[in-house]
Amino acid sequence: MSRPDPNAIDHDPVQALLTQGVRLGNEQGRRLQWLSRTFGPLVPSSDLASPRDGRTVVVIDPPTGAGAELLCHTLTARDAVAIPFGENPAFDFLKSKLTEFGTVGTSTDGPHELWWGGRDWRLPYPARAADMMRIVSCHPKSVGDLHVYHLRRSLERLGLPFEIEPVETRHRDVVSATEKAEFILRMRRRHGAPLLFVDAGVMLQSIPSLPLHAGCDFAVHKWNGWEMSARTLYFGRSQAAEQLLTIWREIASSHPDVWDGYLIDQAWSLAASQMPLDTVWLPRSYHALAGEAGARDAAIVHDLRPTTADLGPDPEFAEMVRSARRAGRAGARDPLLIVQSDQACERAITVILHDVEGSNARETAASIQALTSAFTNDNGGFSRLELSLCSWQRDVRVAREAAFLADHRVLEVRPGQQLPSDMFRSLTAGDATRQPIGIDGRGH
Known part of the structure; x- marks a missing residue:
C-alpha cells in the first residue's frame, strides 16, 4: 500500500x-x-x-x-x-x-x-448506463420529422433512451427560448430522469456521459469561452436544476424575442447567486460543428453554422455580456450573492464591497462572510440582500445605479472594514433617504 x-x-x-x-x-x-x-x-x-x-x-x-x-x-x-x-x-x-x-x-x-x-478536459470518466439519462429534443411541427433523421438514427445506434417531439411554435421554423424551456420542463416532469437537451439538427457520436459522471445540476457549453449556447443543455435531478429551468422559462416568457443563449445566461446568473448551483462547462467536444477540426472525435456534432441569429444576434450586444463573467467570475452587473429574509415587506438593500482589486483575498473573503452572517442573524427589517463585488469605481457606479433603479438602500463597504453585528438594524433606525451610505450611516 x-x-x-x-x-x-x-x-x-x-x-x-x-x-x-x-x-x-x-x-x-x-x-x-x-x-x-x-x-x-x-x-x-x-x-x-x-x-x-x-x-x-x-x-x-x-x-x-x-x-x-x-x-x-x-x-x-x-x-x-x-x-x-x-x-x-x-x-x-x-x-x-x-x-x-x-x-x-x-x-x-x-x-x-x-x-x-x-489544463484541458481529460477527465477519466467511464461510460455510464444508458438508462440513467434521457436525451430530449424538439422541433417546430411545420418542419417535419425529416429534420431529425440523423439525430434519431444516432440515438438508436448508441442505445440511448430519447424523446423527440414536434411542438407548436410562434415562428414557423424556430423554437423560441420559452417554447424550449416549457418543453424541457414537461419532459422533466414526465420522466424524472436527468435530461440532456439537444437541438434537432444534431448527431451524437458517443455516449455523452460527462455531466452524469460529474453529478452536476446544470451543464452547458460556453461558445467562444463566454457565451452560453442553448443548443446543448443538461439538467440534473436536483431542485436547483428545476429552479434554474423555471427561472429561464419566466425570463423567456417576459422577453420572447430575445436570443435564447442570453436568456439562459441571465437565468443562470440569478440562480447561481441565490443557491449553490453546481455547474459544469461542457468542452467543445459537446458542441462541435460538422466539418471542423476535431469533429470526428466529438461526442455531439451540430450541423448549423453559428450566425448572428443563433449565437449572438448583434455583434455589439456581446460586449454587454462578456465583461459580466470575465474569467468565469460574476461581475459588478451581477450580484455575487442574493439572500432572502422572512420579511414580507419590499425593502431591499444592496451592499457594494468596493476596492476589491487592491485588497487581500482573505480579507475580502472575511468581509463577504461577515456581511452574510450579519444579515442572516439580523436582517434589520430588509426583505432582501444583494451583495456585489466591485474592483473599480466604474463598477461601483454600475452597481449603485442598478440598485437605485430597483429602489434599494445602498451600503458601501471596504474589505477589512469593521462591521457591527447590528449593522442592518442600525440602518433601519437611521434616516429614510435613498442616498448611498457608508458603514457609519453617513451619505457620501
Whole structure:
C-alpha cells in the first residue's frame, strides 16, 4: 500500500479548509470531495515541488504572475485546480491560463463561488448506463420529422433512451427560448430522469456521459469561452436544476424575442447567486460543428453554422455580456450573492464591497462572510440582500445605479472594514433617504 501524502490536505476537505478561513457550503464540499476522488488528493498550491500522478491543487491565496505561470507549468492533464474564493478578481490571471471545468454558486452557508478547472478536459470518466439519462429534443411541427433523421438514427445506434417531439411554435421554423424551456420542463416532469437537451439538427457520436459522471445540476457549453449556447443543455435531478429551468422559462416568457443563449445566461446568473448551483462547462467536444477540426472525435456534432441569429444576434450586444463573467467570475452587473429574509415587506438593500482589486483575498473573503452572517442573524427589517463585488469605481457606479433603479438602500463597504453585528438594524433606525451610505450611516 502507498503511504499517505504528508502534504495533502485532509480527506475531509470542508473541515480542512475551514481551518484556513474558507467557508464552504454542503454542495461546495461535495464537489471538492468529488475532485479529490476523481483527480487526486487535495494539496495546497504552495506544495508543487514534486510531481504526482493526479492531484487537486487548492489555491487560497492569489499567486503573482510568475507564480501563476509556475503553477500552470507543473500541472498535467491528470490534475485539477480548485479556487474556493473564485469570485475574487485577483484570481482572474490564473484562471485565464486554465480551462474552466465548473463552478458552484453561492449561498448563506457558502458565500463564495467555488471555481475548478485544469489544463484541458481529460477527465477519466467511464461510460455510464444508458438508462440513467434521457436525451430530449424538439422541433417546430411545420418542419417535419425529416429534420431529425440523423439525430434519431444516432440515438438508436448508441442505445440511448430519447424523446423527440414536434411542438407548436410562434415562428414557423424556430423554437423560441420559452417554447424550449416549457418543453424541457414537461419532459422533466414526465420522466424524472436527468435530461440532456439537444437541438434537432444534431448527431451524437458517443455516449455523452460527462455531466452524469460529474453529478452536476446544470451543464452547458460556453461558445467562444463566454457565451452560453442553448443548443446543448443538461439538467440534473436536483431542485436547483428545476429552479434554474423555471427561472429561464419566466425570463423567456417576459422577453420572447430575445436570443435564447442570453436568456439562459441571465437565468443562470440569478440562480447561481441565490443557491449553490453546481455547474459544469461542457468542452467543445459537446458542441462541435460538422466539418471542423476535431469533429470526428466529438461526442455531439451540430450541423448549423453559428450566425448572428443563433449565437449572438448583434455583434455589439456581446460586449454587454462578456465583461459580466470575465474569467468565469460574476461581475459588478451581477450580484455575487442574493439572500432572502422572512420579511414580507419590499425593502431591499444592496451592499457594494468596493476596492476589491487592491485588497487581500482573505480579507475580502472575511468581509463577504461577515456581511452574510450579519444579515442572516439580523436582517434589520430588509426583505432582501444583494451583495456585489466591485474592483473599480466604474463598477461601483454600475452597481449603485442598478440598485437605485430597483429602489434599494445602498451600503458601501471596504474589505477589512469593521462591521457591527447590528449593522442592518442600525440602518433601519437611521434616516429614510435613498442616498448611498457608508458603514457609519453617513451619505457620501
